[in-house]
Structures are given as C-alpha cells and as structure tokens.
Amino acid sequence: MKFKSRDFTASKVVLDVRDLSVRLPNQPQLRPILDGVSLQIRAGETACLVGESGSGKSVTSLAVMGLLPKDALRVTGGSITLSGRNLLQLSQKEMREARACNMAVIFQEPMTALNPVMRVGDQIEEVLKVHGDMPQKERQQRVLAIMEQVHLPNVRRIYASYPHQLSGGQRQRIMIAMALILEPELLIADEPTTALDVTTQGQILKLIAELQEKQDTAVLFITHDMGVVAEIADSVHVMKDGQVVEQAPVERLLRQPREDYTRKLLQAVPSLVPRQLRPAKQDEKVLQVRELKKIYGGGGFFRRAEGTLAAEDVSFAIPRGRTLGIVGESGSGKSTVARCVMRLIDPTEGQILVAGSEIARLSRQALRPHRRHIQIVFQDPFRSLNPRWKVGRSLIEGPVNYGTPRQEALRQAGDLMELVGLPRDALDRYPHQFSGGQRQRIAIARAVAMKPDVLVADEAVSALDVSIQAQVLELLADIQEKLGVAILFITHDLRVAAQICDDILVMQNGKIVEYGSASEVLANPRHDYTRALTEAAPGRGWDFANFRELQLA
C-alpha cells in the first residue's frame, strides 16, 4: 500500500481553523457541539475529517462555509481564517462572496443538490454568471471546457441534459465541475462518494485528486470510510464528540495510532480477508432458489409494453446455519432477488423452496403459514419499525399472528431483548428512544421472534457506523450459532461480505456472474466484474485492524 507522503510545509496555509467552538445558543449547561477544533490545510493538501455520526464533522464544514443554521447553532469562540481573512468577521454579503469565489462544496447526494428542472449546462453557467461579466459565448466555452476536464463523455449532449437523465457518477462529476469552475482555493467535500457504487467511487476520487493537483486546491474531505482515507488523505483529523482527538499524516495514523479512540475506529474496519472456512454441518438446504426471473412492468392493457428485466436465471441454495452473500452494485438485481424470496413482490418465473415447500406461486392466503420460516431485516433502522408502536408490540406482532398468547409472546420478547443485547424494559419504549444500531438489534429480534429457518438481511448494516456495524455483524453471527438459522446477506460492501459470508454470489445487471465460496470468490475472482469490484474497494491493500499491510495467507 502506497500512501501519499508529500511535504506541504512550504505551501501556503489556505484554511486555518483555531479553537473553534460551536454551541446551542442559550444553553450553556449543555456540552458544546464543537469544542476547540483546530485544523490547518495547505494548498494542494487533502485533509480528511473522519469520525462517526454525531462527532461534529458536518458542523465543522458548515461553520467553515458560514452555513450554520441560524438561531440553532452559534460559534462561541475561535477563528476560521481562509487565506488570511477571518471568515467569522465577514458580513453576510462578504461571506457570500467568499463562498462563491474562494471555496466550493460537493455534497453527498448529487441528485438533491442539482436543480431537477434546469439543464445541467445552464446550472454550471449560472455559477459563472454570478461572478463577473463574461460574454455568453465565452461562458459556454468555459463550461464545456470544465466538463471536458471532469471527463464527461459527449459534453455537448450532457450540457443540454437534465439531471435525471444522467447517472449518479455523471451527476457527481457535474457537481465537481460546478465546484471547481471558479478555481477555488478550498474545496469542501462532504461524503461525496458515499452514495455511489464502489467502481464509480474510485473514478470520482481519482478525478478530485487530478483536478486538485491541477489547481493546487486545498481539500477538506469529510468521510466515515477508512478505505477512502487511506487512498486519498495527506493528513487525517479524527473527531469524536466535537473534539479533534488525533491529527497526523495518514501513514503515521494508520500505522501507529496514538489514541484509543482511533485504534477502536480502525479495528472496527472489516477486513477484506474472507472468514475462515466453516465445514458445513448439515446438508439440509433450507432455502433453494431455481431459475428465478423477475420482470418489472410489462403487460399493459392496450399494447404489450416492454418490461425491465431485473433478475434472470438466478439459482442458489443455502444449507442450515450457513450464510450466503449476494454482492453487487446498485441496479444489479440483488434487492429484487431478496424481495422475491420474501414474496414481497411476485417473481415472474422460477421456483423458491423455503424449508422444503415451494412458495413462488402461492396466493397471499396460502402463503401465510410459510411466512414464519423466512424473515427479513431491512437497511434503514429508522423506518423498519412502526414509530407509533412500542417495541414490545412490534416484537410480538409475528408470534401473535401465529397463535402464541400475548403474555407468552411478551415473555419471549423479553428473552429476545437480552439475546440481542438490550435491556428487557426496552419493550416499553418507542423506537425513537433508541439509536440506529439499537433499532437494528430490535429489528433482528423481531425477525428472530418467529424462529425462522432463513433470515434475509437486505443491506442490514449499510446505514450504520463502522463500530456499530461490527457489533451488529457479531450479533448476527452469534444468533446463527445459537439458532442455526441460514442467512441470505445482501450487500454492496465487499468488506462486510468477507466478514460474514460462507459463500458469495456476485450479481451484475440481473445475472449471476460468479458464485462460489467466499475465499475463492474474493481471493481468486474469475470473472472480470468481480475483479473490478475487488480492485475498486478503497484501501484494499491495508489491514486496518492490525495497522499494517495486508498479509496474504
């Protein structure tokens, strides 16, 4: 693994944040949101701000941009200096000027950051219009030039496209073009690749680095992904509870983290090394899928419409107590397969055998007795529990449906709470009183309450911070050990798949491209696509948990 190791001491300091404190106004008794944050970024340097959610990364970037929500958050101390000017003393108008000319931002979700009813070319041009009068002709030339620079194909066509006509990666390129067309001194990138597929992410990161070098921009890069940090950072600032707990050049931080918190954070990063092979205990296949096919849409009353093929020829089987991972990028059809298996949508063709019974064609009524054998855990812990129901009520919903008396079900629910590491009295509380990780535990408990044979986990840890991700994965493994349940694990994250899966199935465009044991698929990928996926995984040569290069066995 090669880290960036350029020396920046000779470069000019672009951003200098000193002792920055941000508080909730009129509430001096509360802990400050930011507590004495200091950081420096020099021209051409990439500084990564890492930390878990709630650590103050985003507030720091908002404060630098002068975009803290008024009335809600207030800077109470310190200074923010951009190229010698203290931003905190600027008037609204001057701040707007600075924001436009001297710094630029890229956000996580390019779709919401772009105006959906305006051609993207015009949107980039808008930036130029606000600053300086340039003749129309010249403006358009500049826009086309920057679009070339961000490597958009066929720039004239894209110039006249609306955001929804572009892919996620292309939209993010447009955002980058908008941010960099005025050649700002400082670029703030707030999780710019989190919503993108791993192969696209790699390209975007490369693009940012390339333009940064060309324009000698200072980059403040906010991320929670240690892999990305290893790839792009010059220096790293680790934040926790509103404080910078450690800052160091990237290599030193990854090799010799000094603070306990940094160690903890790094140790939680799942390794790309597949788990130890487990001998199959039983041969009984609890879930078998044969030649599954799903076409969305199609049919039509007046004319036969062409549907969208979401999955085709998907076959696999999971024995009791084993975990199969379905890996793929967005649009690969992995979630379609999960939803078909759950019969939340109806498969177009194929067979699904759950605990020996064929369920692909059953009616809603006929399906009910089979539902209890297969349960699901969803991605978003904030939406998978009914916010109006107490946790206890959610937990007993399933068992009561199958005739368990309420009292009995509640007692079992209490046991389940303990199984997933929550106190029994959690049953009497509402979901909003829990954190995301705790809610995901509750969702797992709800699924397990049915004593299923198969548990489908649809991106079940993707919305969680790494340390919590690790805990939830451990919980799933623990439950599998205790109850012998088979797990179908849907994920886009190869690291997570490597941690938990016995077998891995790689999907692309609705088809299986590779299917085999985890060690085989990850270590010796045979298909080009699998190889591209593993190679795109950021920081793949580094073993974060052991602070050293990855040692291949």
Next chain:
Amino acid sequence: MDKAVQPASSSQWLLGALSLPHRWRLGIGPIIAALLLLAIILATLLAPLYVSHDPLAMQATKRLQPPSSEHLLGTDPFGRDMFSRVMYGGRVSLLIGVGAALVSVALGLFIGLIAGFFRTADAIIMRVMDSLMAIPAILLAIALVALSGASIGSVIIAITIPEIPRVVRLVRSVVLSAREEPYVEAAMALGSSMPKILIQHLMPNTMAPLIVQGTYICASAILIEAILSFLGAGVSTEIPTWGNIMAEGRNYFQINPGLIFWPGLMLSLCILSINLIGDTARDMLDPRLKKREA
C-alpha cells in the same frame, strides 16, 4: 451506547430537529378563533335554555320590527324572533357541517384505504372518484336533494358525496407512500393479515391530514348548506338554518338589513374560525415535520 446513526445528511437532520419547538408556538389568531368557535357552539347548543321566544312562533302584529329589548335582533316578515331563529338556525347549520365532515371522512377513509392498498380496486375506485369530481359539487348536491327530498339527513348526504373524492385521494396518497415503508413490509413478512396491516399500520398515518381535511369539509359543508337553502334546495323552510333565514329575508333586505346581516355574520365568523383552526392544525401536524420527530 452507540449514538444516532446515518452517516448521511447529519447536517440536514440537525436543521430539522432544532427547528422543532417552533411549530408548537401558537399565535393569537388561532386562540381567538378557537374561543369564538367555542362561544358559537355553546350559544347555539344551549339556545333552548335561554332563548325567550319560540323560533317558529309567528306574530302577525310584530312583523319586521327593529331590534328592541324584547327582540334583540328584531323580527322577520312573519313576526318571528330573529335572535332565537339565528341561534336555533346555528344548531342545524353546525349539525350539518359536523355531520357532513364525519360522514365524508369516515367513508373516504374506508374507500381510500382500500384504493391505496389494492391495485385492482384502485383502478376502479379512482375512476369513479374522478367522475364524481367532474360534476360541480353544488349541482350534484341539488340533484341529490331533489331526488331524496329535503331533510337534514339527505342534505348531509348530498353535501357528503361531492366531498368524498377529496378525502379518498388524500387517504390514498398517504397509504401509497406509507405502504412502501419497511415496517409495513416487515408486517407482511410477519404474516399479519391485510385488514390488520390496513388498520393498525396504515390508518394511523392518515389521521393528521384527515383531521385537517375534516375541518375544511366542516366549514365548506356549512357554506354549501347555506347556498342550498338560499337556492331553495336545502332543509325545509320550517327548520331554521342560517341559509334559509337569509333566503327568506332577501325580499325584505332593504326594510330590515338585519335579516341577512345577522345570520350572515354568524356564518362568516363560524367558517372563518373553523378554517383558522384547520390551518393551525395543519401547521402543527405537518407530516414532514412529524417524521423528523418520530
């Protein structure tokens, strides 16, 4: 203990969470409106206890009298006491307003839940609703009253039917988005029956917008009742309502403007305050803010 998750837009979340208390701050307007409405409701409900004249008793010798200590608001062309007629009339007007709101919300909720959840039912139900919406509400109401005869019940039904499509659309749209929520899918996976999912998981989502819609329907029903009565297609003239008091008074408007003014004033105040309360309820129950809190 792990803290809140979602590495995603934590800054946006912050903005939402911190502006929360703001929406519970009530202005002076809604409070006045609520007090006014309460006063109108009490005054009309308790009318039999304090009103000195029978609203139906005619006195040929006392036609069209100006306000006096005996007849606070004067008398109408038949010598009936205007004050007691206005108060009694309010009872019927409010009854029709509240009745129409309750019936249309109840029926609309039922139909909307079904339309939102079952694809095939949706296609049929929504076409029927579309055609109902294509007919002008007043015209439809007049036709329905003409068909079924003028009674309080038939007027309520006549006002309700044109309102139902609006409620159905509202409920359907809420259900359509709520049924995509993972917790609803989880309930399906847990083997909950359709009625159970509809009533226990989906229906509570519709309550906040329905309460708001209900207040608007109530206000518009009172108004439509007045229009129907004014056109002579409403409740029979023996039962005083604000609408038919005004309808009867229009020929003598120049002699005694109070015949139109007083019931009209009550009608306007009543509708104004109900709408104000509806607006306030909407701001407080705004589902987008609600979601942040939940």
